[in-house]
Amino acid sequence: QSVLTQPPSVSAAPGQKVTISCSGSSSNIGNDYVSWYQQFPGTAPKLLIYENNKRPSGIPDRFSGSKSGTSATLGITGLQTGDEADYYCATWDSSLSGGRVFGGGTKLTVL
Protein backbone atom coordinates (compact mmCIF):
# COMPACT_ATOMS: atom_id res chain seq x y z
CA GLN A 1 0.00 0.00 0.00
CA SER A 2 1.67 3.19 -1.19
CA VAL A 3 1.52 6.41 0.81
CA LEU A 4 0.51 8.35 -2.33
CA THR A 5 -2.43 7.20 -4.43
CA GLN A 6 -2.29 7.05 -8.23
CA PRO A 7 -4.65 5.40 -10.71
CA PRO A 8 -3.20 2.05 -11.83
CA SER A 9 -3.65 2.89 -15.49
CA VAL A 10 -4.67 5.60 -17.93
CA SER A 11 -4.94 5.57 -21.69
CA ALA A 12 -5.39 7.98 -24.54
CA ALA A 13 -4.86 8.18 -28.27
CA PRO A 14 -1.77 9.62 -29.97
CA GLY A 15 -1.89 13.39 -30.14
CA GLN A 16 -4.32 13.65 -27.25
CA LYS A 17 -3.76 14.91 -23.72
CA VAL A 18 -3.73 12.81 -20.57
CA THR A 19 -3.52 13.64 -16.88
CA ILE A 20 -2.32 11.43 -14.04
CA SER A 21 -3.40 12.23 -10.51
CA CYS A 22 -1.51 11.74 -7.27
CA SER A 23 -3.29 12.06 -3.97
CA GLY A 24 -1.67 12.39 -0.56
CA SER A 25 -2.18 14.10 2.78
CA SER A 26 -1.19 17.13 4.80
CA SER A 27 1.98 15.41 5.99
CA ASN A 28 3.31 14.86 2.49
CA ILE A 29 1.95 16.55 -0.65
CA GLY A 30 0.18 19.20 1.41
CA ASN A 31 3.46 20.15 3.04
CA ASP A 32 6.13 19.72 0.39
CA TYR A 33 7.08 19.66 -3.27
CA VAL A 34 6.07 16.90 -5.70
CA SER A 35 8.25 15.29 -8.33
CA TRP A 36 7.34 12.92 -11.17
CA TYR A 37 9.31 10.07 -12.73
CA GLN A 38 8.95 8.16 -15.98
CA GLN A 39 10.05 4.53 -16.19
CA PHE A 40 10.25 2.26 -19.21
CA PRO A 41 10.34 -1.52 -18.70
CA GLY A 42 13.73 -2.75 -17.57
CA THR A 43 15.20 0.72 -17.13
CA ALA A 44 15.79 3.13 -14.26
CA PRO A 45 13.28 5.88 -13.53
CA LYS A 46 13.89 9.29 -15.08
CA LEU A 47 13.08 12.61 -13.43
CA LEU A 48 10.36 14.44 -15.38
CA ILE A 49 9.14 17.14 -13.02
CA TYR A 50 10.50 18.56 -9.77
CA GLU A 51 9.21 21.19 -7.34
CA ASN A 52 5.65 20.58 -8.57
CA ASN A 53 6.00 22.08 -12.03
CA LYS A 54 9.63 22.50 -13.07
CA ARG A 55 11.21 20.50 -15.86
CA PRO A 56 14.85 19.38 -15.86
CA SER A 57 16.89 20.30 -18.88
CA GLY A 58 15.95 18.14 -21.85
CA ILE A 59 12.39 17.35 -20.79
CA PRO A 60 9.96 18.62 -23.44
CA ASP A 61 7.27 21.11 -22.48
CA ARG A 62 4.64 18.52 -23.40
CA PHE A 63 5.12 17.38 -19.80
CA SER A 64 3.72 19.60 -17.06
CA GLY A 65 3.00 19.37 -13.37
CA SER A 66 0.72 21.08 -10.92
CA LYS A 67 -0.22 20.83 -7.26
CA SER A 68 -3.25 21.89 -5.30
CA GLY A 69 -3.66 21.16 -1.62
CA THR A 70 -2.91 17.50 -1.01
CA SER A 71 -3.06 16.44 -4.67
CA ALA A 72 -0.82 16.76 -7.68
CA THR A 73 -1.27 16.17 -11.38
CA LEU A 74 1.03 15.26 -14.24
CA GLY A 75 -0.13 16.35 -17.67
CA ILE A 76 1.14 15.10 -21.00
CA THR A 77 0.02 16.74 -24.22
CA GLY A 78 0.58 15.65 -27.81
CA LEU A 79 0.83 12.03 -26.74
CA GLN A 80 3.32 9.87 -28.60
CA THR A 81 3.65 6.11 -28.62
CA GLY A 82 7.04 6.63 -27.03
CA ASP A 83 5.36 8.07 -23.94
CA GLU A 84 3.96 4.66 -23.07
CA ALA A 85 5.57 3.95 -19.71
CA ASP A 86 4.99 3.86 -15.96
CA TYR A 87 4.77 7.19 -14.15
CA TYR A 88 5.41 7.74 -10.45
CA CYS A 89 4.79 10.72 -8.23
CA ALA A 90 6.96 11.34 -5.16
CA THR A 91 7.29 13.75 -2.31
CA TRP A 92 8.67 14.03 1.22
CA ASP A 93 6.59 12.82 4.14
CA SER A 94 7.18 14.67 7.37
CA SER A 95 5.44 12.15 9.63
CA LEU A 96 7.52 9.96 11.93
CA SER A 97 11.17 10.49 11.01
CA GLY A 98 10.41 11.65 7.50
CA GLY A 99 11.51 10.37 4.15
CA ARG A 100 10.69 10.21 0.49
CA VAL A 101 7.46 8.47 -0.47
CA PHE A 102 6.22 7.32 -3.87
CA GLY A 103 2.87 6.69 -5.46
CA GLY A 104 2.08 3.19 -6.63
CA GLY A 105 2.66 4.13 -10.24
CA THR A 106 0.40 4.61 -13.27
CA LYS A 107 0.75 2.66 -16.50
CA LEU A 108 0.15 4.95 -19.48
CA THR A 109 -1.08 3.25 -22.62
CA VAL A 110 -1.09 5.19 -25.86
CA LEU A 111 -3.76 3.51 -27.94
Next chain:
Amino acid sequence: QVQLQESGPGLVKASQTLSLTCTVSGGSISSGYYYWSWIRQPAGKGLEWIGRIYASGSTNYNPSLKSRVTISGDTSKNQFSLKLSSVTAADTAVYYCARDFKDNWNDYGMDVWGQGTTVTVSS
Protein backbone atom coordinates in the same frame (compact mmCIF):
# COMPACT_ATOMS: atom_id res chain seq x y z
CA GLN B 1 28.38 14.17 -16.40
CA VAL B 2 27.63 12.30 -13.20
CA GLN B 3 27.12 8.56 -13.47
CA LEU B 4 26.19 6.02 -10.83
CA GLN B 5 26.80 2.26 -10.90
CA GLU B 6 25.49 -0.30 -8.43
CA SER B 7 27.44 -3.44 -7.63
CA GLY B 8 27.13 -6.37 -5.27
CA PRO B 9 25.97 -9.98 -4.97
CA GLY B 10 22.91 -10.88 -6.98
CA LEU B 11 21.95 -13.65 -4.61
CA VAL B 12 21.66 -13.44 -0.83
CA LYS B 13 20.49 -16.13 1.55
CA ALA B 14 17.53 -15.47 3.79
CA SER B 15 18.40 -14.09 7.25
CA GLN B 16 21.75 -12.80 5.99
CA THR B 17 22.81 -9.23 5.16
CA LEU B 18 22.44 -7.70 1.72
CA SER B 19 25.36 -5.44 0.81
CA LEU B 20 25.49 -3.16 -2.22
CA THR B 21 27.81 -0.40 -3.33
CA CYS B 22 27.16 2.58 -5.58
CA THR B 23 30.18 4.03 -7.35
CA VAL B 24 29.88 7.66 -8.40
CA SER B 25 31.84 9.06 -11.35
CA GLY B 26 31.90 12.59 -12.72
CA GLY B 27 31.08 14.08 -9.35
CA SER B 28 32.02 13.84 -5.69
CA ILE B 29 29.85 12.47 -2.91
CA SER B 30 31.73 14.75 -0.52
CA SER B 31 30.79 17.92 -2.40
CA GLY B 32 28.37 18.84 0.33
CA TYR B 33 25.51 19.73 -1.99
CA TYR B 34 23.73 16.51 -2.90
CA TYR B 35 22.32 13.60 -0.98
CA TRP B 36 22.81 10.04 -2.20
CA SER B 37 19.84 7.70 -2.04
CA TRP B 38 18.94 4.04 -2.35
CA ILE B 39 15.60 2.96 -3.85
CA ARG B 40 14.26 -0.50 -4.60
CA GLN B 41 11.59 -2.01 -6.80
CA PRO B 42 10.22 -5.56 -6.49
CA ALA B 43 9.40 -7.15 -9.81
CA GLY B 44 6.17 -5.77 -11.23
CA LYS B 45 5.71 -3.38 -8.31
CA GLY B 46 6.34 0.25 -7.45
CA LEU B 47 9.30 2.17 -6.13
CA GLU B 48 10.27 2.21 -2.46
CA TRP B 49 12.76 4.71 -1.03
CA ILE B 50 15.19 3.04 1.37
CA GLY B 51 17.25 5.95 2.64
CA ARG B 52 19.93 8.51 1.88
CA ILE B 53 23.26 9.84 3.06
CA TYR B 54 24.70 13.34 3.00
CA ALA B 55 28.34 14.37 2.59
CA SER B 56 28.61 14.90 6.34
CA GLY B 57 27.59 11.30 6.91
CA SER B 58 24.15 12.15 8.22
CA THR B 59 21.45 9.74 7.12
CA ASN B 60 17.69 9.45 6.74
CA TYR B 61 15.96 6.09 6.52
CA ASN B 62 12.54 4.80 5.55
CA PRO B 63 10.85 4.21 8.92
CA SER B 64 9.60 0.79 7.78
CA LEU B 65 13.17 -0.38 7.10
CA LYS B 66 15.11 1.68 9.62
CA SER B 67 15.81 -1.14 12.04
CA ARG B 68 17.55 -3.18 9.32
CA VAL B 69 19.23 -0.53 7.14
CA THR B 70 22.63 1.11 7.26
CA ILE B 71 23.85 3.52 4.57
CA SER B 72 27.47 4.63 4.69
CA GLY B 73 29.90 6.53 2.50
CA ASP B 74 33.53 6.09 1.48
CA THR B 75 34.79 9.41 0.19
CA SER B 76 38.20 7.97 -0.70
CA LYS B 77 36.55 5.66 -3.22
CA ASN B 78 33.68 8.04 -4.04
CA GLN B 79 31.21 5.31 -3.14
CA PHE B 80 28.26 4.90 -0.86
CA SER B 81 26.89 1.60 0.37
CA LEU B 82 23.73 -0.10 1.54
CA LYS B 83 23.48 -2.85 4.12
CA LEU B 84 20.12 -4.50 4.78
CA SER B 85 20.13 -7.12 7.50
CA SER B 86 17.93 -10.14 8.19
CA VAL B 87 16.67 -10.29 4.62
CA THR B 88 13.64 -12.29 3.53
CA ALA B 89 12.07 -13.06 0.17
CA ALA B 90 10.23 -9.74 0.47
CA ASP B 91 13.55 -7.96 0.00
CA THR B 92 13.99 -9.44 -3.48
CA ALA B 93 14.04 -6.46 -5.83
CA VAL B 94 15.95 -4.30 -8.24
CA TYR B 95 18.02 -1.89 -6.16
CA TYR B 96 18.85 1.56 -7.52
CA CYS B 97 21.14 4.28 -6.25
CA ALA B 98 20.42 7.89 -7.14
CA ARG B 99 21.64 11.43 -6.67
CA ASP B 100 19.15 13.36 -4.58
CA PHE B 101 18.61 16.91 -3.47
CA LYS B 102 16.07 17.99 -0.94
CA ASP B 103 16.46 20.45 1.91
CA ASN B 104 14.10 22.71 3.84
CA TRP B 105 13.75 25.11 0.94
CA ASN B 106 14.20 23.21 -2.30
CA ASP B 107 13.58 19.76 -3.72
CA TYR B 108 15.32 19.04 -7.01
CA GLY B 109 14.31 15.38 -6.92
CA MET B 110 16.41 12.35 -7.76
CA ASP B 111 17.95 13.44 -11.02
CA VAL B 112 20.64 10.86 -11.74
CA TRP B 113 20.07 7.12 -11.33
CA GLY B 114 22.17 4.03 -11.63
CA GLN B 115 21.00 1.29 -13.97
CA GLY B 116 19.91 -0.88 -11.05
CA THR B 117 21.01 -4.27 -9.82
CA THR B 118 18.80 -7.26 -9.15
CA VAL B 119 19.06 -8.93 -5.78
CA THR B 120 17.32 -12.22 -5.12
CA VAL B 121 16.90 -13.57 -1.60
CA SER B 122 16.98 -17.34 -1.56
CA SER B 123 15.80 -19.70 1.12
